[in-house]
Amino acid sequence: MKYILKKIATLIMTLFLVSVAAFVAFQIIPGDVVTSILGTEATEEREEQLREELGLNDPPVTRYINWVGDVVKGDLGESYRFSKNMNEMMPVKELIGDKLPVTLWLAAIAVVLIIVISIPLGVFWAKSKSKVLDAVMGVLTQTAMAIPSFFLGILVTYLFGIVFKWFTPGGYVSYQENFWGFMGYLFFPALSVAIPKIAMTARFLRNSMITEMKGDYVRTAYSKGCNDRRVMYLHVLRNAMMPVITFLGMIIAEIVAGSIVVEQVFGLPGIGRLLISSISTRDFPVVQILILYITFVVIFVYFLVDILYRVIDPRISNK
Amino acid sequence: MIKIENLSVAFDGTEVVKKLSLTIADGEIVGVVGESGSGKSVTALTMMGLVSEEATITSGKIWYDDTLLLEAGKPRDKALYRSFQGSKMSMIFQEPMTSLNPTKRVGNQVEEMLKLHTTDLTAKQMKEKVLEAFLSVGLKDAERVYECYPHQLSGGMRQRVMIAMAIILHPGLVVADEPTTALDVSVQSQIIRLLRKINKEQKNSMLFITHDLNLAKRLCNRVVVMKDGNVVESGTVNEIFDHPKEEYTRKLIEAVPSREKKMQRFSMNVGDIQNANGQNMPLQRPDILEVKDLNVSYMDGSNSLFSSKKKKQVVTGATFTMKQGEILGLVGESGCGKTTLSKAILGMNKDVEGSIIHHSNQPQMIFQDPYSSLNPAKTIGWLLQEPLRAAGLRDKQFEMTKADREAAAFDMLHKVGLSDKYFYRKSSQLSGGQRQRISIAQALITRPGLVIADEPVSALDVTIQAQIMELMRKLQEEMKLSFLFISHDINVIYQMSDRIMVMKEGRIVEIGETQEIFDNPKEAYTKQLLAEV
Numbered sequence: 001m002k003y004i005l006k007k008i009a010t011l012i013m014t015l016f017l018v019s020v021a022a023f024v025a026f027q028i029i030p031g032d033v034v035t036s037i038l039g040t041e042a043t044e045e046r047e048e049q050l051r052e053e054l055g056l057n058d059p060p061v062t063r064y065i066n067w068v069g070d071v072v073k074g075d076l077g078e079s080y081r082f083s084k085n086m087n088e089m090m091p092v093k094e095l096i097g098d099k100l101p102v103t104l105w106l107a108a109i110a111v112v113l114i115i116v117i118s119i120p121l122g123v124f125w126a127k128s129k130s131k132v133l134d135a136v137m138g139v140l141t142q143t144a145m146a147i148p149s150f151f152l153g154i155l156v157t158y159l160f161g162i163v164f165k166w167f168t169p170g171g172y173v174s175y176q177e178n179f180w181g182f183m184g185y186l187f188f189p190a191l192s193v194a195i196p197k198i199a200m201t202a203r204f205l206r207n208s209m210i211t212e213m214k215g216d217y218v219r220t221a222y223s224k225g226c227n228d229r230r231v232m233y234l235h236v237l238r239n240a241m242m243p244v245i246t247f248l249g250m251i252i253a254e255i256v257a258g259s260i261v262v263e264q265v266f267g268l269p270g271i272g273r274l275l276i277s278s279i280s281t282r283d284f285p286v287v288q289i290l291i292l293y294i295t296f297v298v299i300f301v302y303f304l305v306d307i308l309y310r311v312i313d314p315r316i317s318n319k
Numbered sequence: 320m321i322k323i324e325n326l327s328v329a330f331d332g333t334e335v336v337k338k339l340s341l342t343i344a345d346g347e348i349v350g351v352v353g354e355s356g357s358g359k360s361v362t363a364l365t366m367m368g369l370v371s372e373e374a375t376i377t378s379g380k381i382w383y384d385d386t387l388l389l390e391a392g393k394p395r396d397k398a399l400y401r402s403f404q405g406s407k408m409s410m411i412f413q414e415p416m417t418s419l420n421p422t423k424r425v426g427n428q429v430e431e432m433l434k435l436h437t438t439d440l441t442a443k444q445m446k447e448k449v450l451e452a453f454l455s456v457g458l459k460d461a462e463r464v465y466e467c468y469p470h471q472l473s474g475g476m477r478q479r480v481m482i483a484m485a486i487i488l489h490p491g492l493v494v495a496d497e498p499t500t501a502l503d504v505s506v507q508s509q510i511i512r513l514l515r516k517i518n519k520e521q522k523n524s525m526l527f528i529t530h531d532l533n534l535a536k537r538l539c540n541r542v543v544v545m546k547d548g549n550v551v552e553s554g555t556v557n558e559i560f561d562h563p564k565e566e567y568t569r570k571l572i573e574a575v576p577s578r579e580k581k582m583q584r585f586s587m588n589v590g591d592i593q594n595a596n597g598q599n600m601p602l603q604r605p606d607i608l609e610v611k612d613l614n615v616s617y618m619d620g621s622n623s624l625f626s627s628k629k630k631k632q633v634v635t636g637a638t639f640t641m642k643q644g645e646i647l648g649l650v651g652e653s654g655c656g657k658t659t660l661s662k663a664i665l666g667m668n669k670d671v672e673g674s675i676i677h678h679s680n681q682p683q684m685i686f687q688d689p690y691s692s693l694n695p696a697k698t699i700g701w702l703l704q705e706p707l708r709a710a711g712l713r714d715k716q717f718e719m720t721k722a723d724r725e726a727a728a729f730d731m732l733h734k735v736g737l738s739d740k741y742f743y744r745k746s747s748q749l750s751g752g753q754r755q756r757i758s759i760a761q762a763l764i765t766r767p768g769l770v771i772a773d774e775p776v777s778a779l780d781v782t783i784q785a786q787i788m789e790l791m792r793k794l795q796e797e798m799k800l801s802f803l804f805i806s807h808d809i810n811v812i813y814q815m816s817d818r819i820m821v822m823k824e825g826r827i828v829e830i831g832e833t834q835e836i837f838d839n840p841k842e843a844y845t846k847q848l849l850a851e852v
Contacts, residue, residue, distance in 0.1 A: 129372075216417035222369055224484070225404035225435050227397075234431075238422045313422055314468040 077285035103270035109190035122205030144199035152192040153265035208240040249305035253298040326379035337548040350539035354780035358548040368400035406436040409485035413497040415477035419469040426465030452483040475506035503652040574785040576810040604642040613637040613673035648816030679768025687774035689754030693746040700742040703728035752783035
């Protein structure tokens with residue numbers, strides 16, 4: 001319990017540092033919001049008026065405190081660029097609100113695919129004694145690891161979308177309309193995200209298992225009369241998972257932060273697109289919130305990995 | 320009961336077990352003794368069906384009662400073996416820490432035996448049986464042990480868990496492969512007694528594999544001596560130990576350090592004056608080391624921002640002196656602070672209170688494991704010169720030319736009984752005994768007055784052990800060295816030391832002349848330690 005509190009404190013500290021960094025970065029990088037909103041033709045008075053409205057004339061520290069204060073209260077600010085109607089700007093919350101689930105579900109499906117496929121694959125690979133299979137797996141995983149996911153995306157679109165017609169390329173249904181249809185559209189993008197990671201994880205798990213199989217406790221398990229399968233799944237796997245879990249944590253963090261490209265390829269309205277367009281138009285309130293969100297997810301995943309580590313290996317929590 | 324006929328096992332075409340035949344009768348304890356590489360473990364693993372797949376059985380058969388378990392030329396029948404493993408034959412391994420699965424509760428690990436081989440027990444009955452087994456192997460707090468992970472138990476308790484696991488199904492045969500080697504002496508005896516008790520109660524046959532002849536003598540009915548994959552000699556314990564027929568057996572028995580025949584030591588007598596009654600009057604020797612009220616502690620706890628570090632005191636109030644040319648033996652169980660004390664004397668631990676006064680130049684250390692303590696990437700010649708280079712860098716007065724350094728290294732090589740050619744080799748090309756010679760040479764090349772030897776012979780086979788002890792004594796005399804000789808083996812200490820210091824839980828409980836301590840131990844703990852062997 002004490003450990004979890006410590007972890008939460010660390011999480012808050014990290015978020016604080018990242019929020020400062022995100023805020024400061026947009027003070028430093030060139031490019032003026034007002035110009036990007038109004039265009040170069042605007043009068044000076046209009047620019048000054050907008051500056052005042054957005055609070056840009058306040059000193060940076062005041063602005064930072066105001067911003068963080070609002071975020072903590074749940075007010076994520078308003079976009080500089082998107083308007084809700086004639087008089088109001090779009091709140092960031094609403095803007096992100098319907099895009100976030102797309103990205104999160106995409107990542108979640110990819111993670112499930114990685115875990116569900118790579119673990120049995122890694123175990124199977126480690127267990128096999130066939131040299132041919134070993135070589136084939138080696139080449140396959142190496143290839144899968146080497147292909148960039150956007151290209152995989154194109155291949156998957158071609159194969160499953162155009163040849164097999166299992167889904168409509170570029171199509172999309174909102175999760176509010178049809179949840180399972182939505183999941184169906186996310187499946188293939190998630191698959192292209194997952195394939196290289198599946199190859200990496202399976203390879204990693206296989207090596208880890210082969211190392212663990214040399215352990216004395218494996219010999220003990222055989223001496224009790226366990227068969228290969230039981231030894232693999234009940235004895236070796238759990239110990240071999242230790243390094244793999246750290247690796248999975250890193251991969252998951254990477255997927256959450258890095259789904260931008262795949263979203264573009266499949267035309268999914270996730271936060272990836274929003275992030276890119278917001279950066280180019282200096283829509284700081286949106287970008288800052290997205291940075292914080294990504295940071296939060298990454299740290300949270302590491303936090304879960306840490307907890308999982310303790311659950312799997314009793315030696316850690318007792319040290 | 321068990322019959323091994325003409326068994327040969329080969330790895331990569333090299334036979335490690337050669338035409339071995341062995342029988343074990345019902346209820347009999349057969350000991351297999353031999354040095355490392357003699358093929359004793361491979362024999363046991365082959366019999367258990369656990370030898371690695373790279374091994375090929377080139378000849379022979381193995382029978383369990385009337386069942387033919389294994390026959391050369393036929394693939395190992397894994398399913399048949401599985402029906403025997405655990406239920407009819409089980410095994411206890413050397414290292415109980417690594418032999419138990421670190422991520423499963425020990426109770427569940429023992430219970431797995433029941434899950435694999437019984438069908439009619441409920442979960443509750445299984446647990447009861449496990450607890451019963453724990454009690455029968457002397458794990459009193461069975462309920463708590465059941466819930467523990469291996470790392471939460473002591474070495475002795477872990478080995479008891481292994482034994483509980485091996486005997487829970489009352490197998491006809493229990494194979495124990497060096498079951499006490501990784502344990503402290505006092506625990507060792509308890510485990511041996513436990514095995515004997517089990518044998519008496521359950522009437523199972525046992526195959527006891529060991530490099531330690533004393534243990535074989537205490538536990539077994541019959542002994543088989545192995546060397547290079549062959550059976551050298553076999554017979555009852557009395558036949559083997561009292562009337563060994565073969566030269567090798569005799570050599571092996573003689574090499575075991577014992578208390579009966581203390582080897583002659585001269586060094587303390589050199590220069591001693593005999594008084595009128597013909598008794599030796601010890602010459603006043605200068606002190607080489609004075610340790611006074613020494614407390615050593617180290618920082619415990621995680622490097623965390625929030626929890627403060629705890630100081631853990633390991634050595635408390637150590638006070639002793641060492642004379643020049645003396646061998647002081649230090650005994651105690653693992654965790655008693657022997658190594659911490661020696662590190663403090665070497666100045667490797669800074670967290671000390673009290674005083675350590677050296678009357679010699681930089682003391683040196685010889686380590687236990689010659690495999691991991693020599694840098695495998697460097698030649699022996701380079702390794703031997705390194706202490707001289709280091710001394711030269713530290714202090715200009717020790718600076719030497721390359722030629723002088725090399726000459727010193729060659730000289731040292733001869734002193735430890737190795738020829739010139741080893742100068743150009745790497746440690747991976749040497750045997751364990753040769754490596755330990757190099758470790759010794761490395762420690763002595765700077766001509767230190769004081770050398771700390773931390774279990775220098777524990778990792779070696781008995782015959783090699785005897786040679787290294789001989790060498791250390793020889794060098795001690797030639798070079799007028801003082802040794803602080805650390806060992807858990809009381810007999811090794813007896814053979815080596817002039818005086819003995821006994822440590823327990825960080826304190827020095829007794830210190831005195833070797834013979835005096837052995838004849839009249841004053842402290843209960845010393846008595847216990849002496850009684851164990």
